[in-house]
Amino acid sequence: xxxxxxxxxxxxxxxxxxxxxxxxxxxxxxxxxxxxxxxxxxxxxxxxxxxxxxxxxxxxxxxxxxxxxxxxxxxxxxxxxxxxxxxxxxxxxxxxxxxxx
Numbered sequence: 001x002x003x004x005x006x007x008x009x010x011x012x013x014x015x016x017x018x019x020x021x022x023x024x025x026x027x028x029x030x031x032x033x034x035x036x037x038x039x040x041x042x043x044x045x046x047x048x049x050x051x052x053x054x055x056x057x058x059x060x061x062x063x064x065x066x067x068x069x070x071x072x073x074x075x076x077x078x079x080x081x082x083x084x085x086x087x088x089x090x091x092x093x094x095x096x097x098x099x100x101x
Contacts, residue, residue: 001034008042016041016071023079030086033057041071050074054082062086 003024005017024037033056040051048071054062064081066074 001028002036005039008040010043012041019072020075023075027054027082030083031056031090048074050078052078052082060089
């Protein structure tokens with residue numbers, strides 16, 4: 001699994017990069033076949049925009065995006081959103097293969 005933290009129009013501080021990587025390390029608990037995780041941080045005036053793109057399986061891509069003043073809170077929010085997406089996707093796949101009663 002490859003974790004990438006990118007930025008647009010601003011340099012990402014080391015503590016934000018480490019925080020994002022630590023949070024991303026939790027995602028494989030929700031889906032087995034995650035191949036890459038991309039964080040994209042952008043700043044416009046006093047607001048930050050955080051985007052998370054998780055590529056799993058071969059064709060599945062999960063995306064979450066948030067805007068706000070606190071970078072760490074944004075990372076938490078987008079991680080939560082992607083966790084819900086991964087859980088829902090895995091449950092659908094699991095329910096699809098269960099035999100009908």
